[in-house]
Amino acid sequence: MIRKYWTAYAISLQETLQRRSSLLMDRVGGVAIIVSLYYFWKALLGTKPSFLGYSGEQMLSYVLVMNILRSFVFTGRGWQLVGEISSGRISSYLVRPISYHGYTLALDLAQKTVHLAAAFLEVGVLIAAIGARVYLPHSLSTWLLFSVSVAVSSLLFFFMEFMVSSLAFWTSESGGPLFCFELGLQFAAGTFFPLDVLPHSLQKALAMTPFPYMVFFPINIYLERMAPAEAVKILGIQAVWLAFFVWAATAVWKLGLSNYSAEGG
Amino acid sequence: MLSIETRALTKNFSVPEKDPGLWGSVKSLFNRRWRQVRAVDSVSIKIEEGELVGFLGANGAGKTTTLKMLSGLLTPTSGEAVVLGHVPWKRKSAFQRRFSLVMGQRTQLWWEIPALETFRLNQVIYGLSDADYKKNLGELVDLLELQDCLSVPVKKLSLGQRMRAELAAALLHKPALLLLDEPTLGLDVVMQQKVRAFIKEYNKRNKATILLTSHNMDDVVELCPRVIVIELGRLLYDGPLAQLVSRYADHKIIRAVFDREVKAADLAHLGTVVEDGGLKAVLQVPRGQVSARAAKLLQGFPVVDLTIDEVPIDDIVRRIFTHK
Numbered sequence: 001m002i003r004k005y006w007t008a009y010a011i012s013l014q015e016t017l018q019r020r021s022s023l024l025m026d027r028v029g030g031v032a033i034i035v036s037l038y039y040f041w042k043a044l045l046g047t048k049p050s051f052l053g054y055s056g057e058q059m060l061s062y063v064l065v066m067n068i069l070r071s072f073v074f075t076g077r078g079w080q081l082v083g084e085i086s087s088g089r090i091s092s093y094l095v096r097p098i099s100y101h102g103y104t105l106a107l108d109l110a111q112k113t114v115h116l117a118a119a120f121l122e123v124g125v126l127i128a129a130i131g132a133r134v135y136l137p138h139s140l141s142t143w144l145l146f147s148v149s150v151a152v153s154s155l156l157f158f159f160m161e162f163m164v165s166s167l168a169f170w171t172s173e174s175g176g177p178l179f180c181f182e183l184g185l186q187f188a189a190g191t192f193f194p195l196d197v198l199p200h201s202l203q204k205a206l207a208m209t210p211f212p213y214m215v216f217f218p219i220n221i222y223l224e225r226m227a228p229a230e231a232v233k234i235l236g237i238q239a240v241w242l243a244f245f246v247w248a249a250t251a252v253w254k255l256g257l258s259n260y261s262a263e264g265g
Numbered sequence: 266m267l268s269i270e271t272r273a274l275t276k277n278f279s280v281p282e283k284d285p286g287l288w289g290s291v292k293s294l295f296n297r298r299w300r301q302v303r304a305v306d307s308v309s310i311k312i313e314e315g316e317l318v319g320f321l322g323a324n325g326a327g328k329t330t331t332l333k334m335l336s337g338l339l340t341p342t343s344g345e346a347v348v349l350g351h352v353p354w355k356r357k358s359a360f361q362r363r364f365s366l367v368m369g370q371r372t373q374l375w376w377e378i379p380a381l382e383t384f385r386l387n388q389v390i391y392g393l394s395d396a397d398y399k400k401n402l403g404e405l406v407d408l409l410e411l412q413d414c415l416s417v418p419v420k421k422l423s424l425g426q427r428m429r430a431e432l433a434a435a436l437l438h439k440p441a442l443l444l445l446d447e448p449t450l451g452l453d454v455v456m457q458q459k460v461r462a463f464i465k466e467y468n469k470r471n472k473a474t475i476l477l478t479s480h481n482m483d484d485v486v487e488l489c490p491r492v493i494v495i496e497l498g499r500l501l502y503d504g505p506l507a508q509l510v511s512r513y514a515d516h517k518i519i520r521a522v523f524d525r526e527v528k529a530a531d532l533a534h535l536g537t538v539v540e541d542g543g544l545k546a547v548l549q550v551p552r553g554q555v556s557a558r559a560a561k562l563l564q565g566f567p568v569v570d571l572t573i574d575e576v577p578i579d580d581i582v583r584r585i586f587t588h589k
């Protein structure tokens with residue numbers, strides 16, 4: 001049983017590596033963003049000891065850790081899913097005895113593995129090249145809480161993306177919904193800047209959505225800007241969102257399949 | 266045992282209607298009208314285990330749609346089907362383990378990496394033991410002459426190579442039922458021959474049921490003792506290939522050889538001239554008039570030899586394909 005998905009993982013790993021140039025492009029884009037963000041915050045911080053409650057070290061760590069986290073949490077197979085639905089290629093999976101969710105998750109993990117390795121490499125090189133210091137959590141419990149919250153937010157992203165991509169069953173001409181989702185996500189999750197930068201009312205509003213729970217809060221756990229009790233509460237909310245999106249993704253998928261007309265000869 | 270049984274299987278599709286042009290597109294954005302297309306209309310068939318059946322019909326007749334329902338990709342609008350003892354669109358894995366669907370213009374192979382990787386994935390998807398996998402793969406590689414194609418990324422294979430790899434991927438788990446949608450599409454004559462020989466062999470060796478669609482007469486004539494013909498979604502004929510001829514051939518063929526040149530125009534009143542080479546001619550003559558016309562031909566022209574034949578089977582099939 002597990003072997004199915006393990007094999008899918010292993011093959012997908014090969015495939016991702018095979019597409020070296022597209023991987024490279026992805027990463028180069030990412031590096032450009034972190035380098036510019038890094039210098040942006042450095043200039044802004046100047047000689048101030050802290051900014052918005054972030055120490056200089058924490059703020060720059062935010063940028064670097066974000067790069068790693070983003071590579072892990074926010075890489076998915078959404079575009080592939082949209083493509084397979086609208087081209088009808090998904091048919092070839094629907095007639096085989098394999099769960100498409102499990103299969104996609106396995107492919108997803110393969111991609112995450114590659115991107116995570118690349119992100120570590122990039123950040124490592126950057127640290128060596130510009131002599132940046134990265135904040136490291138002091139307590140073991142922080143590491144534990146952080147790891148759990150990252151695992152949950154990866155799954156949360158997986159199911160959210162799966163749900164949005166499944167809308168291609170209806171909007172078969174385009175990946176419009178997925179495109180909007182990705183755009184909003186990057187902003188609302190806090191990948192470009194800590195959400196503390198935003199006005200309070202906006203922060204409050206965002207906290208009602210699942211987005212800040214995906215990378216912003218996990219990073220705050222990592223940077224130990226939260227009491228452990230608060231961190232546990234965050235994990236609880238993440239879990240609720242996860243449960244919701246597992247349900248929603250499954251429901252949309254089922255509806256989509258019944259609407260699916262297996263286009264193409 | 267029955268492999269496939271359908272009762273009044275019917276599928277409608279809703280398709281959006283759009284007036285032509287840009288304005289039509291804009292209008293349909295706000296007010297989309299839907300039209301029902303009946304792709305398959307009350308089709309009832311029974312296919313026994315081990316049969317090799319040809320599924321024929323013109324473009325758009327509803328063949329692919331039927332295969333999609335039989336493989337569980339589509340849920341019918343109405344009607345029933347039992348395939349290998351299961352209702353296909355419930356997509357039970359006990360059912361999925363025992364059949365395969367191959368579409369000539371589709372691929373299940375991973376594009377960027379060698380076909381062997383897809384085979385390995387199918388091994389675990391279908392839960393084949395290593396021993397069975399090795400044995401089946403060895404057999405398929407031999408039969409399909411795939412030795413050189415296994416370690417090349419699929420996107421670098423030729424169409425014929427890819428098609429054969431496709432068949433191998435679909436047959437690794439030895440399905441009891443094989444649904445083939447245009448398996449020889451786009452292949453050259455030699456390759457068509459190979460794929461045909463393979464299909465025949467697979468059917469014989471494994472007692473597998475095979476239902477195949479094709480627009481290629483040679484496939485049908487060579488492979489399928491029984492054919493099912495549909496037109497506009499409706500069942501038109503179901504029976505032995507041989508009987509299609511007496512049923513649909515409303516004329517015979519007269520071949521004549523002359524000792525002097527004869528103009529085609531002079532023969533026109535005797536039947537449709539399908540071939541004329543001066544010293545010989547081939548005429549299509551309505552069934553009931555064959556003897557009278559032959560007599561006239563013998564009287565009026567310098568005939569040295571004359572034969573009367575049935576219309577070749579592939580002509581009939583071709584006529585069915587082209588709605589004539």
Ligand SMILES: Nc1ncnc2c1ncn2[C@@H]1O[C@H](COP(=O)(O)OP(=O)(O)OP(=O)(O)O)[C@@H](O)[C@H]1O
Nearest residue numbers: 261262263278280304323324325326327328329330
């Ligand atoms: N997904 C779909 N949505 C709407 N209409 C469809 C869809 N699939 C098929 N049709 C329509 O249903 C009819 C039957 O199509 P189908 O593909 O089954 O024909 P076919 O017999 O396989 O033809 P061909 O020989 O060209 O492959 C056609 O009129 C086609 O336009």
Ligand SMILES: [Mg+2]
Nearest residue numbers: 265328329446
């Ligand atoms: Mg077809």
